[in-house]
Amino acid sequence: MPKDVVPWTDMQVRKKQDDGYYAVGGVRGLYLKIANGRKNWFFKYTVQGKTTEISVGSYPIYSLKKAREKVMEYRELLSEGKDPKQYKREQKKFLIDQINQKRRDQYNFEKAFSDYLVYRDQTDPMQIRDKADLIARIEKYVIPYIGKKPINEIAPKDIAKLLSSLYPDHVALAKKIRSSVRQVFSWLKAKGELVIEIPVDVQVLQHLLPKTPVLNNRHHAMLEVKVIPTFMADLSRRYSSSAKCLEFAILTASRAGNAIFAEWSEIDFEKKLWTIPANKMKVARNGDHKVPLSEQAIKILNFMKSVCPQRRYIFPGPGGSQHLSDGAFGSLIRKMNLQAENNGTASYRDRKQKNRKGQLAVATPHGIARASFRTWAQDDELGNDRRFNEKVAELCLHHDVSDNYGGAYNRNEAMRSRREMMQAWADYCYSKENEK
Numbered sequence: 001m002p003k004d005v006v007p008w009t010d011m012q013v014r015k016k017q018d019d020g021y022y023a024v025g026g027v028r029g030l031y032l033k034i035a036n037g038r039k040n041w042f043f044k045y046t047v048q049g050k051t052t053e054i055s056v057g058s059y060p061i062y063s064l065k066k067a068r069e070k071v072m073e074y075r076e077l078l079s080e081g082k083d084p085k086q087y088k089r090e091q092k093k094f095l096i097d098q099i100n101q102k103r104r105d106q107y108n109f110e111k112a113f114s115d116y117l118v119y120r121d122q123t124d125p126m127q128i129r130d131k132a133d134l135i136a137r138i139e140k141y142v143i144p145y146i147g148k149k150p151i152n153e154i155a156p157k158d159i160a161k162l163l164s165s166l167y168p169d170h171v172a173l174a175k176k177i178r179s180s181v182r183q184v185f186s187w188l189k190a191k192g193e194l195v196i197e198i199p200v201d202v203q204v205l206q207h208l209l210p211k212t213p214v215l216n217n218r219h220h221a222m223l224e225v226k227v228i229p230t231f232m233a234d235l236s237r238r239y240s241s242s243a244k245c246l247e248f249a250i251l252t253a254s255r256a257g258n259a260i261f262a263e264w265s266e267i268d269f270e271k272k273l274w275t276i277p278a279n280k281m282k283v284a285r286n287g288d289h290k291v292p293l294s295e296q297a298i299k300i301l302n303f304m305k306s307v308c309p310q311r312r313y314i315f316p317g318p319g320g321s322q323h324l325s326d327g328a329f330g331s332l333i334r335k336m337n338l339q340a341e342n343n344g345t346a347s348y349r350d351r352k353q354k355n356r357k358g359q360l361a362v363a364t365p366h367g368i369a370r371a372s373f374r375t376w377a378q379d380d381e382l383g384n385d386r387r388f389n390e391k392v393a394e395l396c397l398h399h400d401v402s403d404n405y406g407g408a409y410n411r412n413e414a415m416r417s418r419r420e421m422m423q424a425w426a427d428y429c430y431s432k433e434n435e436k
Contacts, residue, residue, distance in 0.1 A: 029044050030043060042054065045075075116183075140327075178205070231346070236430070241317065248300050252293070260323055261323060264311070292419035334362050
């Protein structure tokens with residue numbers, strides 16, 4: 001049996017200054033450790049034949065009386081067959097879990113998405129255009145549905161609801177959004193923030209989403225070459241930022257995103273050249289894309305400079321936003337088509353492609369600016385198949401070109417031929433106006 005110790009008083013504890021390890025009595029196993037002027041309480045005990053100790057607290061935060069009471073609690077745990085040290089760890093974990101659970105209950109998708117963007121910036125930065133597109137899609141199509149909802153309360157039915165709003169006309173967009181949302185949830189799962197199953201499961205969602213007809217033709221809807229002048233005459237009479245941006249995209253045979261995110265710093269007025277950095281291009285390995293600017297394209301740039309000076313982006317968005325949204329062109333073309341068809345003057349639909357409703361598909365920005373341009377470049381009725389080289393047209397689109405001509409079609413060469421082609425394309429686009 002351990003020798004009983006005459007219980008110390010609080011005054012003894014206060015006056016004791018020598019370094020050492022002292023049994024203070026009053027309750028078996030309570031010790032005072034003094035080292036370098038600091039005093040701490042410890043409880044020494046034996047469990048399963050092994051002697052160990054656990055910290056009780058520091059003096060004077062823990063008085064002698066409070067330390068004895070705490071040790072009595074520990075001894076009661078021992079009498080119940082519980083190890084005080086293990087119990088303390090479990091209690092700490094329980095409190096941490098409670099705090100984390102409370103935080104999770106308040107951690108909604110909007111905040112999670114914001115944190116995800118920070119994570120991507122630090123570990124796997126997205127291209128400027130891709131990041132802006134992602135933010136625009138999430139803010140427009142996801143946040144209104146689940147933005148304020150705690151991440152651990154979001155179910156597949158919530159995901160299905162937001163995706164269903166895009167059916168049947170925008171199935172491709174719905175798939176992009178589904179993939180982006182799943183990436184956010186996968187990241188949350190990896191972090192341990194998500195304690196439920198990832199709610200974006202294709203096998204589950206297929207039973208919750210509307211069924212859509214399968215389309216055989218997956219090309220971007222375009223305009224017939226002969227309709228381009230009519231469309232451009234209509235477009236050139238519109239002076240909104242989105243209209244001028246679309247006009248510029250068509251004249252330069254560029255992708256919508258490149259035109260939307262075009263910056264003044266990329267324009268060389270003296271050389272009449274637009275240099276799009278490689279990191280903004282779909283295929284970055286092909287390097288910077290140098291686009292010769294036609295006289296008509298320069299005219300649009302001068303117009304935008306007169307109405308929107310001192311801006312980073314050439315074509316600002318509405319309400320003072322930095323740039324247009326990725327859906328600006330599509331909505332503009334649909335509006336133009338509706339007005340033209342109501343007036344009985346024209347139709348801006350692809351005669352060879354139907355949408356999911358079985359109607360002729362309205363032309364897309366990509367289809368007009370690139371597919372229609374590419375078709376025009378080799379149009380035999382116009383004689384372009386003899387006038388222009390196919391490889392030059394591919395270079396104008398920043399496509400890979402197999403070169404068997406000793407470097408004659410190097411990407412940064414053939415600029416003279418490309419400039420001739422882009423000017424001829426611009427002249428054709430406005431040929432209806434030139435007839436007046």
